[in-house]
Amino acid sequence: MKKETGDLGVKGQGIASVIKRISLDYPVIYMIIVLCVFIAFQNPNFFSLPNIISTFTSYAYFTVGSIALVFVFISGNSGIDLSIGNVAAFSAVISTSVMSALNEMGTMNPWLIILLGLMISVGIGIAFGLFNGIAIAKFHIAPFIITLATQLLSLGLSYVYTNGYTVSGAPRELSKLSTLIGIHVGDHIIPVAAILPFIAIIIMTIIQSKTTFGRQVVLTGSNPSSAEHAGISPQRIYLIVYVMSGLFAGLTGMFIPMCIGAVNPDVGTSFLMPMVAAVTIGGVSQTGGYGNMLQAFLGIIFIILLMSVMTFLGFGLPIQQLAYGVVIVLTMTLLGYLERKRFHN
Amino acid sequence: MGDVIFETKGLSKAFFGKKVVSNVDFQLREGEICALLGENGAGKSTFKNMIVGLLEPTEGTIIFDGKAVGDTKKEDFPIAAVHQELSLFLNLSVAENICIEDMPGKHTVVDWKKCREKALKYMRIMNINLDPDAIVGTLGPGEQQLVEIAKALSHEPRVLILDEPTASLTAPERNHLFEVMNTLKKQNIGMIFITHFLDEVFQVCDRVVVLRNSEKVCDDDVKNMNKRQVEELMIGRSVNEGIFDLGSIQNETALKVIGLESEYFTNIHIEVKKGEILGIAGLIGAGRTELLESIFGIRKCTGEIEVLGQRYTHWTTQKLIRQGVVMIPEDRKNCGIFPKRDLKENITAAQMKEFVDRKVPCFGFKNERKNAEKVIAQYRVKCPGVDAYIHELSGGNQQKVIVGRWLSREPKICMFDDPTRGVDVGSRAEIGGFIVDLAKKGAAVLLVSSDLNELVQLSHRIVIMRRGRLVGEVQKDEFDVRKILSISSSQENEGEGEAVS
Numbered sequence: 001m002k003k004e005t006g007d008l009g010v011k012g013q014g015i016a017s018v019i020k021r022i023s024l025d026y027p028v029i030y031m032i033i034v035l036c037v038f039i040a041f042q043n044p045n046f047f048s049l050p051n052i053i054s055t056f057t058s059y060a061y062f063t064v065g066s067i068a069l070v071f072v073f074i075s076g077n078s079g080i081d082l083s084i085g086n087v088a089a090f091s092a093v094i095s096t097s098v099m100s101a102l103n104e105m106g107t108m109n110p111w112l113i114i115l116l117g118l119m120i121s122v123g124i125g126i127a128f129g130l131f132n133g134i135a136i137a138k139f140h141i142a143p144f145i146i147t148l149a150t151q152l153l154s155l156g157l158s159y160v161y162t163n164g165y166t167v168s169g170a171p172r173e174l175s176k177l178s179t180l181i182g183i184h185v186g187d188h189i190i191p192v193a194a195i196l197p198f199i200a201i202i203i204m205t206i207i208q209s210k211t212t213f214g215r216q217v218v219l220t221g222s223n224p225s226s227a228e229h230a231g232i233s234p235q236r237i238y239l240i241v242y243v244m245s246g247l248f249a250g251l252t253g254m255f256i257p258m259c260i261g262a263v264n265p266d267v268g269t270s271f272l273m274p275m276v277a278a279v280t281i282g283g284v285s286q287t288g289g290y291g292n293m294l295q296a297f298l299g300i301i302f303i304i305l306l307m308s309v310m311t312f313l314g315f316g317l318p319i320q321q322l323a324y325g326v327v328i329v330l331t332m333t334l335l336g337y338l339e340r341k342r343f344h345n
Numbered sequence: 346m347g348d349v350i351f352e353t354k355g356l357s358k359a360f361f362g363k364k365v366v367s368n369v370d371f372q373l374r375e376g377e378i379c380a381l382l383g384e385n386g387a388g389k390s391t392f393k394n395m396i397v398g399l400l401e402p403t404e405g406t407i408i409f410d411g412k413a414v415g416d417t418k419k420e421d422f423p424i425a426a427v428h429q430e431l432s433l434f435l436n437l438s439v440a441e442n443i444c445i446e447d448m449p450g451k452h453t454v455v456d457w458k459k460c461r462e463k464a465l466k467y468m469r470i471m472n473i474n475l476d477p478d479a480i481v482g483t484l485g486p487g488e489q490q491l492v493e494i495a496k497a498l499s500h501e502p503r504v505l506i507l508d509e510p511t512a513s514l515t516a517p518e519r520n521h522l523f524e525v526m527n528t529l530k531k532q533n534i535g536m537i538f539i540t541h542f543l544d545e546v547f548q549v550c551d552r553v554v555v556l557r558n559s560e561k562v563c564d565d566d567v568k569n570m571n572k573r574q575v576e577e578l579m580i581g582r583s584v585n586e587g588i589f590d591l592g593s594i595q596n597e598t599a600l601k602v603i604g605l606e607s608e609y610f611t612n613i614h615i616e617v618k619k620g621e622i623l624g625i626a627g628l629i630g631a632g633r634t635e636l637l638e639s640i641f642g643i644r645k646c647t648g649e650i651e652v653l654g655q656r657y658t659h660w661t662t663q664k665l666i667r668q669g670v671v672m673i674p675e676d677r678k679n680c681g682i683f684p685k686r687d688l689k690e691n692i693t694a695a696q697m698k699e700f701v702d703r704k705v706p707c708f709g710f711k712n713e714r715k716n717a718e719k720v721i722a723q724y725r726v727k728c729p730g731v732d733a734y735i736h737e738l739s740g741g742n743q744q745k746v747i748v749g750r751w752l753s754r755e756p757k758i759c760m761f762d763d764p765t766r767g768v769d770v771g772s773r774a775e776i777g778g779f780i781v782d783l784a785k786k787g788a789a790v791l792l793v794s795s796d797l798n799e800l801v802q803l804s805h806r807i808v809i810m811r812r813g814r815l816v817g818e819v820q821k822d823e824f825d826v827r828k829i830l831s832i833s834s835s836q837e838n839e840g841e842g843e844a845v846s
Contacts, residue, residue: 210710212697219694222683228643229672229680230694231663290685343685343736 076288129246487518
């Protein structure tokens with residue numbers, strides 16, 4: 001790339017320029033390939049269909065949570081939502097305990113209970129999103145600060161509500177969604193829990209590329225004053241983006257009892273940083289105005305692969321943390337370099 | 346008056362072969378205040394930047410006290426400048442700001458007591474009385490200007506350059522500034538005073554130097570000059586009128602501004618008819634940009650506007666765009682382009698609704714590419730294609746993309762804020778053509794420009810803004826660049842405006 005610094009845009013056709021564009025937009029692909037080759041040597045069974053299905057199923061909550069961050073990042077304004085992990089956990093705690101109480105009465109249809117649980121979970125998520133959004137859009141509080149505050153707030157609420165104990169007892173039908181109910185492929189079942197994140201990604205892709213709202217988010221992130229001159233209200237965009245982030249946090253809250261079963265009040269703390277890492281490594285710009293769902297998805301796959309590798313190599317949590325640190329520092333340096341080259345001639 | 350402390354001989358500067366300052370001989374004596382005048386683009390700023398050492402001259406020498414620059418280090422020369430844009434840290438105290446470039450103290454530890462003493466010392470020299478611990482952000486613009494001067498004095502200069510220090514000051518603040526200048530004068534500091542307000546020149550200056558089209562055209566004692574002479578020297582050339590064939594004005598009012606008020610302007614009444622181009626003249630800081638942005642709903646203001654017969658007391662940019670009002674902003678980089686995005690998206694930004702499917706709400710962008718290609722061809726944007734990123738284009742082409750974005754919507758009311766600033770001569774004429782064509786199609790145009798010749802060529806009528814007020818109105822048949830310049834830069838308070846219109 002060094003030779004052609006002057007023309008990193010899209011000029012001409014041909015395979016070379018396509019490859020160049022892909023390399024610039026999705027550098028994470030190369031990292032995924034390296035990781036896959038490594039895994040293939042270490043543990044060839046990893047790429048068997050059942051294992052792939054189970055991996056995607058067990059990380060479904062992680063994928064949905066990461067989606068929440070994409071629009072927040074693209075909308076600029078140093079956007080970040082640190083509260084998703086703990087808001088998801090709080091939503092899960094409340095909805096699971098409500099579901100378990102209703103379930104014990106034994107009179108209601110389990111699916112109705114699940115639907116009610118979903119509504120509670122999403123409602124809590126949206127409420128927190130609205131709180132963040134209003135603070136950021138109306139009172140101009142830095143996203144980092146206010147979402148850090150709501151992160152602690154939701155964690156505290158979870159602890160207070162549960163006294164630190166694990167909550168469980170959602171209808172069995174819910175966990176069946178991550179095991180038995182799904183599409184049958186030969187002898188295997190692709191459970192609903194593994195499919196839903198993909199549907200969410202597709203919907204969000206369409207929203208970003210095909211709707212005026214998606215375009216407004218991107219343009220606001222690119223340059224808020226130009227956006228204002230073009231009749232887009234950046235404050236409105238920030239508000240909606242954080243509400244959407246809260247909505248996805250609420251959805252994530254539903255995936256926790258679905259995939260894990262029991263809900264620990266501090267379950268959210270551990271997966272926030274990998275989510276931020278996934279979206280960033282994928283290439284979504286945290287300064288705003290650049291990035292798409294596909295990039296985020298590839299970043300998610302990379303982090304999932306990395307987590308799996310760590311697990312089957314038998315690394316403990318300390319080493320895992322170290323490895324995340326190293327990988328994130330290296331990729332961020334690379335991405336920062338690429339973005340500079342591209343956008344600041 | 347004292348000896349010559351500073352002079353330039355044959356000073357020239359060329360950018361890309363074009364001379365911006367050519368062959369200027371200049372002398373400054375101790376304790377002399379010399380006015381440096383000229384229209385926008387005459388070369389004042391370039392000249393100033395060369396003598397303070399921000400730019401390297403192409404030819405010529407700068408001499409301090411008989412020693413040419415180049416023999417000694419530049420930092421050693423006793424010259425300091427107060428630039429037009431203030432360079433203060435608004436969150437720091439007066440004392441900190443004055444000493445910021447050379448904090449007193451040992452090693453890395455700042456001696457705050459000495460810092461205050463130092464600040465007080467320079468304030469004493471200027472004979473002003475400010476609290477050294479006051480936070481600069483809480484001071485008024487006049488006091489801030491004084492802090493800026495005290496900061497410049499901390500270099501112990503013998504030559505002080507003041508670049509439009511009065512632009513944002515009220516009358517009493519200005520008089521205070523002049524007192525300070527006279528105090529400094531008594532201490533044998535030579536000053537170069539750049540301003541657009543000619544009355545000020547006759548109030549404080551000893552000598553007048555006028556630059557025009559990069560050359561020095563006048564260098565004389567103030568006593569030997571009058572205001573009219575100076576104005577004629579600044580304008581010089583005869584104005585080429587009628588290059589553009591303006592269309593006729595229709596009888597229907599398109600935009601009416603009724604009593605608009607904000608912190609930047611007061612009591613603005615404007616009426617523009619369909620097909621009319623209304624020029625707004627005024628100096629930088631007169632509130633023209635703020636007025637346009639307020640009409641466009643970007644800045645807060647009170648008052649009413651009437652757009653195509655519909656009256657608004659509260660309005661939003663979005664509402665106005667839907668009504669067919671557009672604005673091409675002055676600051677292209679910050680308010681116009683969307684960096685990191687391609688030309689397609691940059692062009693569509695203002696009219697997304699028209700590209701989305703009507704059946705599924707807010708869904709589509711099917712014809713976006715075709716439209717973008719059409720706009721690029723129509724507005725003659727030189728670019729590799731509509732997928733190119735906007736920041737890859739040159740300034741003139743970026744501006745054409747922005748103009749294309751807005752004009753392709755066929756606006757009914759169009760506001761241009763200095764559309765040709767920083768644009769090359771070729772694109773300048775093209776953009777002028779776009780504006781005239783637009784008006785001929787029946788749009789009402791509000792045109793702000795710092796280039797008076799452009800304004801005179803392109804407008805049917807010109808209103809003049811000064812320090813946030815409308816102070817005059819000139820009809821096409823009585824256009825006179827000198828008169829407009831004189832009204833926009835005179836110092837008398839409002840009242841005489843009515844006499845002109």
